[in-house]
Amino acid sequence: MVTQLPVADIVPDVYRSEPVALVAGTGEQPGPLVSALRERGWTVHTGRSVPDGVDRLDLVVDCVEGSDPDAQAAALRDSLLLAGTTQPLLERAAQDGRAAFVTVTRLDGHLGLTGDASVTRATLGGAFGLVKTLAIEAPTVFCRALDFAPALSPEACVELFLAEVHDAELELTQVGHSTDGTRRTVDLAPATDESLPGEPGATEPTADDLFVVTGGARGVTAACAIGLARTYRTKLLLLGRTPLADEPAWAAGVPVDRLRAEAAAEVKRGGGKPTPREVERMARELIGQREIRQTLAEIRQAGAEAEYLAVDITDAAAVRSSLAPHRERITGVVHGAGVLADTLIKDKKAVDVERVLSTKLTGLRNVIEALPDEVLQHVLLFSSVAGFFGNRGQSDYAMANEALNRWACALRKRTPKARITSVNWGAWAGGMVTPALEEMFAARGIPLIPLGEGVGYFVEQFSEERAADTVCVVGPNSPLSVRESSQLPDSVLVLTRPLAATAAAPVIADHAIGGVPVLPATAAIGGVLNAVRRAVPGAGVTGVRGFAVHKGIVFDDTQDSGAQFVTRSPVAAA
Numbered sequence: 001m002v003t004q005l006p007v008a009d010i011v012p013d014v015y016r017s018e019p020v021a022l023v024a025g026t027g028e029q030p031g032p033l034v035s036a037l038r039e040r041g042w043t044v045h046t047g048r049s050v051p052d053g054v055d056r057l058d059l060v061v062d063c064v065e066g067s068d069p070d071a072q073a074a075a076l077r078d079s080l081l082l083a084g085t086t087q088p089l090l091e092r093a094a095q096d097g098r099a100a101f102v103t104v105t106r107l108d109g110h111l112g113l114t115g116d117a118s119v120t121r122a123t124l125g126g127a128f129g130l131v132k133t134l135a136i137e138a139p140t141v142f143c144r145a146l147d148f149a150p151a152l153s154p155e156a157c158v159e160l161f162l163a164e165v166h167d168a169e170l171e172l173t174q175v176g177h178s179t180d181g182t183r184r185t186v187d188l189a190p191a192t193d194e195s196l197p198g199e200p201g202a203t204e205p206t207a208d209d210l211f212v213v214t215g216g217a218r219g220v221t222a223a224c225a226i227g228l229a230r231t232y233r234t235k236l237l238l239l240g241r242t243p244l245a246d247e248p249a250w251a252a253g254v255p256v257d258r259l260r261a262e263a264a265a266e267v268k269r270g271g272g273k274p275t276p277r278e279v280e281r282m283a284r285e286l287i288g289q290r291e292i293r294q295t296l297a298e299i300r301q302a303g304a305e306a307e308y309l310a311v312d313i314t315d316a317a318a319v320r321s322s323l324a325p326h327r328e329r330i331t332g333v334v335h336g337a338g339v340l341a342d343t344l345i346k347d348k349k350a351v352d353v354e355r356v357l358s359t360k361l362t363g364l365r366n367v368i369e370a371l372p373d374e375v376l377q378h379v380l381l382f383s384s385v386a387g388f389f390g391n392r393g394q395s396d397y398a399m400a401n402e403a404l405n406r407w408a409c410a411l412r413k414r415t416p417k418a419r420i421t422s423v424n425w426g427a428w429a430g431g432m433v434t435p436a437l438e439e440m441f442a443a444r445g446i447p448l449i450p451l452g453e454g455v456g457y458f459v460e461q462f463s464e465e466r467a468a469d470t471v472c473v474v475g476p477n478s479p480l481s482v483r484e485s486s487q488l489p490d491s492v493l494v495l496t497r498p499l500a501a502t503a504a505a506p507v508i509a510d511h512a513i514g515g516v517p518v519l520p521a522t523a524a525i526g527g528v529l530n531a532v533r534r535a536v537p538g539a540g541v542t543g544v545r546g547f548a549v550h551k552g553i554v555f556d557d558t559q560d561s562g563a564q565f566v567t568r569s570p571v572a573a574a
Helices: 030-039 069-093 122-137 154-165 219-232 256-269 276-301 316-323 350-369 395-414 435-444 451-460 506-510 521-535
Strands: 002-005 020-025 043-046 059-063 100-105 142-148 174-177 183-186 210-214 235-240 306-310 330-335 378-384 419-425 471-474 493-498 562-567
Touching: 020 030, 020 069, 030 043, 030 059, 030 154, 059 069, 069 100, 069 122, 069 350, 069 395, 100 122, 100 154, 122 142, 122 174, 122 350, 122 395, 142 154, 154 174, 210 219, 210 350, 219 235, 219 276, 219 330, 219 451, 235 276, 235 316, 256 276, 276 306, 316 350, 330 350, 350 395, 378 395, 395 419, 395 471, 419 451
Parallel strands: 020 043, 020 059, 059 100, 100 142, 142 174, 210 235, 210 330, 235 306, 330 378, 378 419, 419 471
Antiparallel strands: 002 183, 174 183, 493 562
16 A cells, blocks of 8 residues: 655765766656765766766766656667666675666656556656666665655755665655655555555446456466456456467367477478477477366356457557457456566676567557447456566566556546456466475465465456456565665765655644754654664664653754754674
């Protein structure tokens, strides 16, 4: 859910002397940021290339912007590649002070979750997934994604930006700033977040509904499609890339474990010389076709109608052509298509990033744009906890899934009475999770979603009870990988906290001495503990000793508007 944050605790001298920044991106924000940093003594380079001779960077800023969804996807790709190029230089600078990677978007000031940004800008929400993943892969780098309300002036955004990059809190990776001055982030919550767009009351599917299911003929999505058919008898159009043809005579009745040998023999019978690549391609195609036929058979056995359409969903014209005969009858979309190209951010290649983003984002857009808005009553998007939390090696996949979450909010804002949900799944047993990944998750103590259990969760999302869900996490609600804990620096750390919000709190007005509001001692202790928690994520409090009030903080307009907190590690205090 979207939760309100207190003002940032500022660490004024957190960067090394003579800091160097690289500012990239388009739109109205880069110029004012560059000017403000230079006014404060920074050496600032612009663009996406690190100038010759620069061996470290203290700050990298990417203002992620694009005029249309394709340009926005390209901006996400470029932001990821920028992170990979600059990560070693940031990590080098982090040895002597703070080094930060920051993205800036102008969606809605609520991290894109109000839906106000519309589907034409929702793709930019993928930046949050990149930053959360970089925080895991580069734990010494301060990582933050900032989203400013469009109504805020560029100059106002600069002041908020400067406070954020000097914030003492290290674990916080995404922050939104709205026009009313509220600072927000996103956390898990046990109940539906009513601040997200949409209305309850959407009806359940029936046998009269016709659903398009992308990636729905094989794997996890196919199992979910079968579950949907068994529960609601919903008609299904399954979209996939595998061409469906009659099985050749040489493969008829051949078990899967013998297909490769028979494929090689068939090549030889034709006078060719079988190669491992060709044999593997033949076997995989046949296995895929068998899985498709099995899915169709199980759906029909459940009493529902099903048809398979072989189409590349990243091809808009092909999608329109395939769906044209059915478009007026289609009432639902399940978008389960996706591909992986796992590797660390610093090793990512543009072509792999584009493929991952295109399948999730361009594919969804092509399907939605091929259908009339007024007929869609049910949309369920397969998102992932890899995006919600970030996940090592899956920055592009995290970006795609975070963008899906914003797409769901934008679609729900446009059609509030429809059931539109982005489900952030935990890792399933099977599907994209290979045996090697299963071993890795087991070693980390991360439970997988059993197939049958996951199908049950999927079907439940179409019930009346879940009609209000717009973005939700299903399955084990824990990250697939986590950031290494930060340690309290050996040096003294001085934090400055503005007190304007504290002064306005009712508890302060009620705690007066001689008619003058005074900060309660318990609030002072809480402030100290909170400062330590922000500066050292995961720090445990074992006790408070030596607390004394030498001079109270009085809210009578005669004192400074901020308070300072000084933290020292045992090494520094010795």
